[in-house]
Amino acid sequence: MAKDCSFDxxxxxxxxxxxxxxxxxxKEIGQRFDFRGSKSSVNLENNEIKIVADDDMKLKNIVDILQNKLVKRGISLKNLDYGKVDSGSLGSVKQVIKIKKGIDKEAAKKVIAAIKGMKVKVQAQIMEDQVRVSAKDKDDLQQVIAELRQKDFGVELQFVNYR
Structure with a gap:
């Protein structure tokens, strides 16, 4: 009996x-000349990055700095959900960036539809915030991984537990 292979x-x-x-x-905001004397800040609290700046221009600069630091550290910008910019007191602006973890139901359905569209003999199922793909042949699984890497589902996908 052939053993099924799978990955998540x-x-x-x-x-x-x-x-x-x-x-x-x-640290960079504290050192930059254009932020001297401003009340700009970046804080991480419970999977949310809260940004406070004096005006829209400084907010855009802070978001740019943050994005550069995240990319250098290997964090995909696809996993960020930018909230709307709120006006605060004395002309300050605030923005909350939520960090998306896991694959939501809509993205999981798109992934499964893409896998079914490949016409490969694999089974895919949604398991909470991940998708498990199984097949009898490892080559089919590798083909699925290769094709999914070329598509965009709105979140960064990783392929784990390959066995």
């Missing part, structure tokens, strides 16, 4: 790297 499709974010990027961003 997940979307994980290394929170320690996000914390490091936020800390580096805070």
């Amino acid at each position: 499709i997940v979307s994980e974010v290394e929170m320690q790297e996000v914390d490091n990027a936020v800390n580096q961003s805070t």
Whole structure:
């Protein structure tokens, strides 16, 4: 009897790297000349990055700094969900960026539809915030991985537990 092979499709974010990027961003904001005397800040709280700036221009600069630090640390920008910019007191602006973990139901359905469209003999099923793909042949699984890497589902996909 042939043993089934499988792998899981997940979307994980290394929170320690996000914390490091936020800390580096805070340090750079404190050192830059254009932020001297401003009340700009970047904080990480419960999977949310909260940004406060004096005006829209400084907010855009802070977001740019943060994005650069995240990319250097290997965090995909696809896993960020940018909230709307809120006006605060004395002309300040605030923005909350949520960090998306796991594959939501809509993205999981798109992944499964893409796998079914490949006409490969594999089975895919949604398991909470991940998708498990199984097949009898490892070559089919590798073909699925190769084709999924070329597509965009709105979140960064990682392929784990390949056995």
